[in-house]
Amino acid sequence: MDFTISRRALLQGSGAAAAGLIVGFNLGGPAAAGDGRLNTWVVVAPDGTVRILIGYSEMGQGIVTSLPQVIADEMEADFDRVEVLFAPAGVEFANPVFNMQGTGGSTTTRGSFEQMRKAGAMARDLLEQAAAARWFRPPALVRAKNGRLHDQVTGATLDFGEVALAASRFTPRPDYPLKTPSEWRYIGRAMDRLDIPAKVSGKAVFGIDVKVPNMLVATLAHCPSFGGTLKSVDPAPAMAVRGVRHVVPLDDAVVVVADGYWPAKKGLEALSPEWDLGAFADGSSAAVLAEFREALDEDGATASAEGDVEGALGAAAKTVEAIYEAPYLAHATMEPMNATAWVTEDRATVWTPTQGQGPLTMFGAQALGLDPSRITVHTTFLGGGFGRRFELDFSLKAMLTSRAVGAPVKLIWSREEDMRRDYYRPGAVARMTMGLDGDGMPTGFSAKLVCSSIMSRVFPQMVRDGIDNSSVEGISELPYALPARRIDYVMRNTDIPVGFWRSVGNSQNGWFAEAFIDEAATAAGKDAYAFRMALLQNAPRHARVLKTAAEAAGWGKADDGRHQGIALVESFGSIVAEVVELSVTDDKEIVLHKITVAADSGQVVDPRNFEAQLQSAIVYGLTAAFYGEIRVENGGVVEGNFDSYRMMKLEQMPAIVTRLIPDGTSAMGGAGEIATPPITPVLTNALFAATGERIRDLPLIRHGYDLGRARA
Amino acid sequence: MSYSITVNGAVHEVDVDGDTPLLWVIRDTLGLTGTKFGCGIAECGACTVHVDGEAMQSCQIAVEDAVGMNITTIEGLLGDQRFQALQEAWIAEQAPQCGYCQSGMLMAAATLLANNPTPSDDDIADAMINICRCGTYNRVHAAIRRAAAA
Numbered sequence: 064m065d066f067t068i069s070r071r072a073l074l075q076g077s078g079a080a081a082a083g084l085i086v087g088f089n090l091g092g093p094a095a096a097g098d099g100r101l102n103t104w105v106v107v108a109p110d111g112t113v114r115i116l117i118g119y120s121e122m123g124q125g126i127v128t129s130l131p132q133v134i135a136d137e138m139e140a141d142f143d144r145v146e147v148l149f150a151p152a153g154v155e156f157a158n159p160v161f162n163m164q165g166t167g168g169s170t171t172t173r174g175s176f177e178q179m180r181k182a183g184a185m186a187r188d189l190l191e192q193a194a195a196a197r198w199f200r201p202p203a204l205v206r207a208k209n210g211r212l213h214d215q216v217t218g219a220t221l222d223f224g225e226v227a228l229a230a231s232r233f234t235p236r237p238d239y240p241l242k243t244p245s246e247w248r249y250i251g252r253a254m255d256r257l258d259i260p261a262k263v264s265g266k267a268v269f270g271i272d273v274k275v276p277n278m279l280v281a282t283l284a285h286c287p288s289f290g291g292t293l294k295s296v297d298p299a300p301a302m303a304v305r306g307v308r309h310v311v312p313l314d315d316a317v318v319v320v321a322d323g324y325w326p327a328k329k330g331l332e333a334l335s336p337e338w339d340l341g342a343f344a345d346g347s348s349a350a351v352l353a354e355f356r357e358a359l360d361e362d363g364a365t366a367s368a369e370g371d372v373e374g375a376l377g378a379a380a381k382t383v384e385a386i387y388e389a390p391y392l393a394h395a396t397m398e399p400m401n402a403t404a405w406v407t408e409d410r411a412t413v414w415t416p417t418q419g420q421g422p423l424t425m426f427g428a429q430a431l432g433l434d435p436s437r438i439t440v441h442t443t444f445l446g447g448g449f450g451r452r453f454e455l456d457f458s459l460k461a462m463l464t465s466r467a468v469g470a471p472v473k474l475i476w477s478r479e480e481d482m483r484r485d486y487y488r489p490g491a492v493a494r495m496t497m498g499l500d501g502d503g504m505p506t507g508f509s510a511k512l513v514c515s516s517i518m519s520r521v522f523p524q525m526v527r528d529g530i531d532n533s534s535v536e537g538i539s540e541l542p543y544a545l546p547a548r549r550i551d552y553v554m555r556n557t558d559i560p561v562g563f564w565r566s567v568g569n570s571q572n573g574w575f576a577e578a579f580i581d582e583a584a585t586a587a588g589k590d591a592y593a594f595r596m597a598l599l600q601n602a603p604r605h606a607r608v609l610k611t612a613a614e615a616a617g618w619g620k621a622d623d624g625r626h627q628g629i630a631l632v633e634s635f636g637s638i639v640a641e642v643v644e645l646s647v648t649d650d651k652e653i654v655l656h657k658i659t660v661a662a663d664s665g666q667v668v669d670p671r672n673f674e675a676q677l678q679s680a681i682v683y684g685l686t687a688a689f690y691g692e693i694r695v696e697n698g699g700v701v702e703g704n705f706d707s708y709r710m711m712k713l714e715q716m717p718a719i720v721t722r723l724i725p726d727g728t729s730a731m732g733g734a735g736e737i738a739t740p741p742i743t744p745v746l747t748n749a750l751f752a753a754t755g756e757r758i759r760d761l762p763l764i765r766h767g768y769d770l771g772r773a774r775a
Numbered sequence: 776m777s778y779s780i781t782v783n784g785a786v787h788e789v790d791v792d793g794d795t796p797l798l799w800v801i802r803d804t805l806g807l808t809g810t811k812f813g814c815g816i817a818e819c820g821a822c823t824v825h826v827d828g829e830a831m832q833s834c835q836i837a838v839e840d841a842v843g844m845n846i847t848t849i850e851g852l853l854g855d856q857r858f859q860a861l862q863e864a865w866i867a868e869q870a871p872q873c874g875y876c877q878s879g880m881l882m883a884a885a886t887l888l889a890n891n892p893t894p895s896d897d898d899i900a901d902a903m904i905n906i907c908r909c910g911t912y913n914r915v916h917a918a919i920r921r922a923a924a925a
Binding site: 124258260261264477478672681 | 791792795796799802803804806807808809810811812813814815816818819821848849850853862865866869870871872873874875876877878881897899900901903904905906907908909910911912913914915916
């Protein structure tokens with residue numbers, strides 16, 4: 064039931080019962096005294112194994128290691144004897160930031176750091192009390208150390224496992240202490256990730272790998288246009304395909320259920336569903352973005368403002384103005400959408416690679432007309448999430464299909480369906496204006512943003528006075544000294560569904576702001592780095608990050624024919640600066656030579672994993688900047704697979720130089736998304752340095768560029 | 776129609792349509808889920824297996840064409856000494872993130888090193904065409920270098 068028990072066994076392929084078969088794990092109800100369960104997260108077995116339950120989703124960000132690192136540290140557990148289990152959905156596993164169970168917004172580690180510390184410290188306290196009782200000592204004379212309890216008087220020791228059952232009958236003392244940072248043994252250190260042995264053996268169980276007895280496999284086709292519905296479908300042609308068992312009509316899709324994915328797919332292809340294409344049947348992203356551009360002339364809601372912007376811009380010696388446009392983007396997780404469900408009359412169980420256990424329990428109950436207590440959600444490993452798996456559609460559709468056919472069903476989306484029924488990074492348009500004085504210093508800055516609001520659909524109560532923060536983050540607050548500024552937002556919601564995409568609003572707004580600052584620096588006749596530094600005099604943390612990146616990258620010292628771009632974006636409480644060095648061939652092939660990233664995230668739990676997150680977010684952003692564009696025509700998405708929605712590959716990746724700037728005094732920032740926003744502006748800024756061409760709409764392939772093989 | 780295929784050294788009689796991709800026979804019929812579905816059009820490499828020792832994308836091989844081939848999935852390499860060295864290099868570099876593409880990456884790297892024990896950077900770049908959305912590319916590269924040096 065765990066995936067750490069024997070790394071050797073995993074790599075050799077024996078010990079099949081180990082191997083990440085965590086799906087379906089259930090402790091069977093609330094903690095019972097005497098069972099070794101010390102609190103919501105920690106169970107100590109009689110053999111001393113410390114089992115840690117994780118209520119979050121592991122999608123590559125490493126939380127099945129970083130959270131246990133925190134607990135084990137405070138608990139004084141031996142990390143080699145720690146096992147991790149995915150917890151079943153439950154209110155006790157709510158994300159403290161969301162107040163419901165779910166993973167996103169770079170909240171996991173920073174949101175539950177203190178909670179996990181306390182969970183570990185509390186467990187240690189119970190173990191120390193139990194050992195003290197065994198030795199007839201006051202608990203103050205017992206010390207936990209690396210999985211054992213030490214009697215401070217006699218030097219006798221007990222293993223955690225020897226007092227675990229007794230410990231679970233004690234009540235934590237109200238004043239159980241937390242360690243001081245100098246006492247930390249695992250926090251702040253690079254620990255081997257606990258999920259990796261299973262992931263190099265093909266044994267980690269992702270949603271698509273779930274097996275349930277008597278399970279059928281299904282696939283589906285959605286209505287070709289957004290907002291359209293299924294009118295009717297004649298099941299006969301699919302039923303004639305060998306292996307097909309059922310054809311299930313849903314509101315906006317048809318599902319074919321079969322003995323395996325291939326017969327289901329063949330059955331689906333045999334069908335000729337009749338669709339009601341709906342009001343958006345002729346809709347296109349080109350028309351939507353053109354409408355957004357027109358809306359730039361409308362008054363918007365003000366997201367942030369300071370001083371007299373009109374006056375400042377009017378009095379400027381020089382003004383710079385530009386319009387930028389960002390395309391819609393798909394998430395394209397490596398593992399296509401899927402979920403496995405078994406729904407009976409009075410109970411529903413779903414095994415799913417979800418980021419949203421809490422909302423799934425609630426909306427699953429609603430969709431099936433069951434009480435939430437009748438819904439069981441098991442979280443598998445996620446083959447990428449990036450925000451897509453916060454949505455509930457793939458899980459709910461599996462549940463509805465299972466109910467319709469009365470059997471367990473694994474519903475797997477084709478890559479094309481995954482691409483065409485996403486909740487996309489919103490397409491967005493921005494007009495920005497900067498006034499410069501006679502010395503080339505900013506007098507005022509204004510920006511107007513037009514895009515669809517994600518929160519209006521997902522959490523409408525979070526939209527206030529016309530402002531959805533996820534639409535304006537990344538530009539509404541900038542660290543630069545801008546004497547007057549105003550950022551306005553015009554909300555335009557359309558039939559193209561939008562959702563959380565790695566770094567959310569920062570992904571487009573960080574580009575807008577930092578590419579435009581670069582334009583302002585050019586207009587002022589100043590170096591892009593020096594211009595920013597001059598505006599960061601009241602932002603020492605930001606200045607330090609930018610300076611660190613510039614120095615590590617050798618800013619201004621690129622070899623002949625090589626060009627640099629720089630950018631700085633704060634998101635999720637972390638400050639990140641990046642520098643790219645590239646060259647461009649005569650036939651517009653871009654060669655990346657080096658990327659430098661510096662980050663101040665406050666306390667970092669695991670520096671090596673943190674670095675991996677930075678690299679990952681950079682690749683994600685580079686891929687989008689070069690290739691990413693979802694086009695909608697005739698109400699539906701044109702791109703379908705990786706041949707039309709291209710992905711960056713290994714050969715194109717240059718070395719990434721990383722500088723972490725630990726700042727013990729600042730609050731912990733996010734990690735998983737923060738390096739995505741700066742990479743797009745560093746790229747377009749470097750491209751301007753190389754070619755004199757300002758790229759104001761993406762992707763770069765639209766402008767005839769492509770990405771070549773990296774070269775040091 | 777029934778086909779006789781050899782996977783991981785064992786002969787299996789599978790009763791499926793002849794056009795069924797090997798990928799889905801491996802996953803749905805044989806229940807070996809280490810081989811992943813990513814795109815279905817040979818663009819991503821998640822479904823890479825070894826066919827007679829060479830890395831191939833199993834989504835493009837119809838089962839009727841797989842008769843007589845010697846097919847190896849990641850499960851069939853577990854315990855192999857050379858493959859274990861590759862896994863250890865992957866662990867030392869902490870290569871995977873979400874992990875979904877990594878079976879395919881390892882299968883591609885295994886044939887690369889079998890054919891070319893000391894690959895250059897360009898050799899690695901040529902061979903490793905698998906897509907990874909987590910961007911583990913630099914650590915995958917480092918892991919192959921490490922395994923080659925071992």
